[in-house]
Amino acid sequence: MKILVVGSGGREHALVWKLYQSERVERIFVAPGNDGMAELAEIVNIKSNDIKGLADWAEENGIDLTVVGPEEPLVNGIVDEFESRGLRIFGPDKKAARIEGSKVFAKSILKKYNIPTAEFEVFTTFEEALAYLKQAEYPLVIKAEGLAAGKGVFIATDKEKACQAVEKIMEKRIFGDAGQRIVVEDFLEGEEVSVLALTDGKTIIPMVPAQDHKPVFDGDEGPNTGGMGAYSPVPFVGSDLQHEVYENILEPTVRALNKEGIKYKGILYAGLILTDSGPKVLEFNARFGDPETQVIIPRLKTDLVDLIDAVIDEKLEGKRLDWDDRAAVCVVLASGGYPFDYDTGYRIKGLEQLAQYDNFLIFHAGTKMEDGHFVTDGGRVMGITVLGNGLIDAINQVYQAVEDIYFEDMHYRTDIGYKAIVDDY
Ligand SMILES: Nc1ncnc2c1ncn2[C@@H]1O[C@H](COP(=O)(O)OP(=O)(O)O)[C@@H](O)[C@H]1O
Ligand SMILES: [Mg+2]
Structure with a gap:
């Protein structure tokens, strides 16, 4: 069968890598993908939020199954569009994807059905929100209702910070319509x-x-x-x-x-x-x-x-998932400056060394090929995953592996997994 994967990050590279192993798969396409996936999948130059463009392409190219990585096309109804054309696609439809697309919707479901979550209030106007923040206890968590690429949540330790956050979301509209409403919820520890x-x-x-x-x-x-x-x-x-x-x-x-x-x-x-x-x-x-x-x-x-x-096909009942007993640790290599401004176009060195170990996986995110070499092309450049005999072994191996890789301004955390192995880390 022919599969189309939608998206371009490390997540999509991991999905492509896994789908490639299926005996049922003949060809994999990825839109828009990145050059690091080109060994496993054919790159299709259509953006992941171009729903109509993707559906047209899938139709024209006889795609048997589409797998969607990012949230935006799901929330905007890519599943509904594909299904209306009789195309098979994996993911929730627009109504169901609201669970992510609207934090107000998600919280209201949680509350209505008594599912454990932080206590919260919803505000539709700036004035009501401010009135509440003036008499509230802190810390509080302030969340834009809609999609904000992981940037729409503010932890406010005091009233001033809370008011600033709400002003940014509701008045300055830094997340556009995603900030029409906000959720203000209790800060939870754990x-x-x-x-x-x-x-x-x-x-x-x-x-x-x-x-x-x-x-x-x-x-x-x-x-x-x-x-x-x-x-x-x-x-x-x-x-x-x-x-x-x-x-x-x-x-x-x-x-x-x-x-x-x-x-x-x-x-x-x-x-x-x-x-x-x-x-x-x-x-x-x-x-x-x-x-x-x-x-x-x-x-x-x-x-x-x-x-x-x-x-x-709604036949999940009775299926089981089998898991590798080994532990997996992934360290993301990022461009210096990320998540704010950063430069790109730096040559990535040392990837060849890793190719010789079969428990090492390189999932590309922000890379591209230039003159036969990979160069950096985004904030999160790639993820290095290692499977080890337990977490300590995997952590040791992944950090050894990362030492072989170099690009200008490369930044990564040196404590991935420590919470699992160091008391009170
Ligand atoms: N009620 C809360 N208490 C403590 N921390 C929170 C709370 N809500 C969110 N956070 C922190 O903010 C992060 C982002 O919040 P989340 O609700 O996951 O939104 P998003 O992923 O859309 O940015 C969480 O991963 C968590 O660290
Ligand atoms: Mg989150």
């Missing part, structure tokens, strides 16, 4: 963990938990990024806790959406915080997470095409 599940709207099969590292510097210092690294398994999320997440969060959420007339099919990603009173939902995403996918997918032994088919 470790964060990502649990992604496959669901066909009835059956839910959770994948192995993973932990992302959002802040740009070691020790969770500095501004948030798209993610600087991840690891899986997560030792402090054992089978009891995984069961609790299934029983108290994933299953009730899919059931709640059903009651609201929404059949959720695809990946349901629960961003959780493990509080003293149990796991609570920070947010839902409607797709694979990045960089979590770069550690989860390498551990998945089951054929991904079979699983995707089961979701689309």
Whole structure:
């Protein structure tokens, strides 16, 4: 079969890598992809939010299955467009993807169905929000309702900071219409963990938990990024806790959406915080997470095409996921300056050395080929994933591997996975 993957980051490279291993797949296309994927997939020059362009191309080229990486096309209805043309596609439709596209919608579902999450208020006007912030207790978390590329959340330690954040979102509209409404919620304390599940709207099969590292510097210092690294398994999320997440969060959420007339099919990603009173939902995403996918997918032994088919055909019941017992750690190599301004076009050296080890994976994100060499072309340049015998081994190996790679201004965190292996890190 012919598969089209939509997106261009490390997540999509990991998906392409996995789909390539399926005996059922003959050709893989990726739109818009990046040059680092060109060994496995044919690059199609269409942007991931050009829904009509993608559907036209898939139709003309006899694509059997489309797999969507990023949230924006899902929230904007790529699944509805493809399905209306009889094209097979994996992901939630527009109504279902609101779980990510509107934090107000997600929180209202959580509240209505008593699913654990932070207490919150929703505001539609700047004045009402300010009146509330003046008498509130701090810290508080302020969130733009809509998609903001991971930049729409502010942790406010006092009233002044809270008012500034709300002004940016609602008055200055730095996220455009995504800031028409805001959620103001209680600050929760605890470790964060990502649990992604496959669901066909009835059956839910959770994948192995993973932990992302959002802040740009070691020790969770500095501004948030798209993610600087991840690891899986997560030792402090054992089978009891995984069961609790299934029983108290994933299953009730899919059931709640059903009651609201929404059949959720695809990946349901629960961003959780493990509080003293149990796991609570920070947010839902409607797709694979990045960089979590770069550690989860390498551990998945089951054929991904079979699983995707089961979701689309609503035959997930009875399926099982087999996992590699090894631990996976991914370190993201970023351009110096990211998540703010950075330069690109620097030659990347040392990738050849890594190619000789089969437990090392290089997932390209912001790279391109110039005169036969890879050069940097984005903030997050690539993820290096290593599978090891336990987390300590994987961490040691990944950092050894990273030392072989060089580009000007290269930046990465040196403590990915430490929360799992160092007490009180
Ligand atoms: N209620 C909360 N308490 C503490 N931290 C929070 C809370 N909500 C969000 N955060 C922090 O902000 C980050 C981003 O929030 P999230 O809801 O995941 O939005 P998005 O991923 O869309 O930016 C989280 O990963 C978490 O670190
Ligand atoms: Mg998040």
